[in-house]
Amino acid sequence: MLILGIETSCDETAVGIVEDGRRLRANAIASQAALHAAHGGVVPELASRQHIRDMEPTLRRALADAGVTLDEIDVVAVTHGPGLAGALISGVNTAKSLALTLDVPLVGVNHLEGHVYAGWLVPSDVSPAEEPGFPLACLVASGGHTDLILMEGHGDYRLVGRTRDDAAGEAFDKAARVLGLGFPGGPEIQKAAESLADFSEDGEPLVGAAAPLPRAWMRDTFDFSFSGVKTALLHRAQDVGLYPQREHAEAEADRLVANLAYQFQESLVDVMTAKLLEMADRYKARGLVLGGGVTANARLRQRVLAESPLPAIIPAPVLCTDNGAMIAAGAYYQVLRGEVSDMALDVDPSLPFGVPA
Ligand code: KG4
Ligand code: ZN
Numbered sequence: 001m002l003i004l005g006i007e008t009s010c011d012e013t014a015v016g017i018v019e020d021g022r023r024l025r026a027n028a029i030a031s032q033a034a035l036h037a038a039h040g041g042v043v044p045e046l047a048s049r050q051h052i053r054d055m056e057p058t059l060r061r062a063l064a065d066a067g068v069t070l071d072e073i074d075v076v077a078v079t080h081g082p083g084l085a086g087a088l089i090s091g092v093n094t095a096k097s098l099a100l101t102l103d104v105p106l107v108g109v110n111h112l113e114g115h116v117y118a119g120w121l122v123p124s125d126v127s128p129a130e131e132p133g134f135p136l137a138c139l140v141a142s143g144g145h146t147d148l149i150l151m152e153g154h155g156d157y158r159l160v161g162r163t164r165d166d167a168a169g170e171a172f173d174k175a176a177r178v179l180g181l182g183f184p185g186g187p188e189i190q191k192a193a194e195s196l197a198d199f200s201e202d203g204e205p206l207v208g209a210a211a212p213l214p215r216a217w218m219r220d221t222f223d224f225s226f227s228g229v230k231t232a233l234l235h236r237a238q239d240v241g242l243y244p245q246r247e248h249a250e251a252e253a254d255r256l257v258a259n260l261a262y263q264f265q266e267s268l269v270d271v272m273t274a275k276l277l278e279m280a281d282r283y284k285a286r287g288l289v290l291g292g293g294v295t296a297n298a299r300l301r302q303r304v305l306a307e308s309p310l311p312a313i314i315p316a317p318v319l320c321t322d323n324g325a326m327i328a329a330g331a332y333y334q335v336l337r338g339e340v341s342d343m344a345l346d347v348d349p350s351l352p353f354g355v356p357a
Helices: 033-037 044-066 085-102 111-120 168-178 185-194 196-202 227-239 250-282 298-307 325-336
Strands: 002-007 012-019 023-031 075-081 106-110 136-141 146-153 156-162 287-291
Touching: 002 044, 002 085, 002 111, 002 325, 012 044, 012 325, 023 044, 023 325, 033 044, 044 085, 075 085, 075 111, 075 325, 085 106, 106 111, 106 325, 111 136, 111 146, 111 287, 111 325, 136 250, 146 250, 156 250, 168 185, 168 227, 168 250, 185 196, 185 250, 185 298, 196 250, 227 250, 250 287, 250 298, 287 298
Parallel strands: 002 075, 075 106, 136 287
Antiparallel strands: 002 012, 012 023, 136 146, 146 156
């Protein structure tokens, strides 16, 4: 079964093609990052309009990469929420037109469920391994969500923890802005944190910037909170002369930024790793799944792999950030359950995911 998956919930226009739920045949992505970078964040109106321009070439690229024509597509899947309303509408309308014209089923997929199923994808020339046993402890961390989900079977999700304020990705993006780094902030913070090694040779103590930032452990809950560490970073940046203006020569400013980026990343990664592992233990999970843009973070991936006694499914970074293949993968298991949509499919910007535990 060939499923074409369309994703336009935020600032990526993406079309993926997946065979039998797991084999990745194509994953075409047109990123709008450069368009939004000038504004320091995603501008919804600009995002909607750019999706309209990028959809047709992205669709053609996906078909060419997979070496198939539209009439070979068996199912059209699309993200219908959560996300930006105008952005979602452009994907859903494209999917409806395609499904109607090709006379194939239409499947609306929850964006967060798609992030989980990114872990099921394998290169098209590889035979899929055995499916991991359930239950699985999943961390879905993106620009809009930081959820701990217990997956007890296909389509069976319990929401065990979530952020009470900023999402992890949002915190990375805001931190990058404070430190004068680019957008999206996560990869920039990671790069700055990694550059700390370049400065470590001189061994000079860095007053303020080198001290750890707080961790919001929020004991006795699997919920997260990232607004405190974000404010702590802002105050630290002010104290060391990085914000609102950089008061140092370039090399010194870079060194201070590297230190603060490192400390910020450590704070978030520490809490996410610990809570995921604790949740897995509490619910006797048989494996872990990471998904969402933030799980592209190299330090988070390294820590989870190093500390988990369980097998961990960690998609390649390009499958962690938004893409259409993950939507096609999620749709496959919906089709197996007979859960297809009809032409009344609407967008839901705040579509929930998982039954509260
Ligand atoms: O899943 P995603 O592509 O889009 C949403 O569904 O929101 O996630 C985007 C988020 C952004 O906040 C971005 O800064 C963050 O993922 N991100 C990262 C990294 N790459 C992307 N955060 C930390 N480290 C990264 N390497
Ligand atoms: Zn996402």
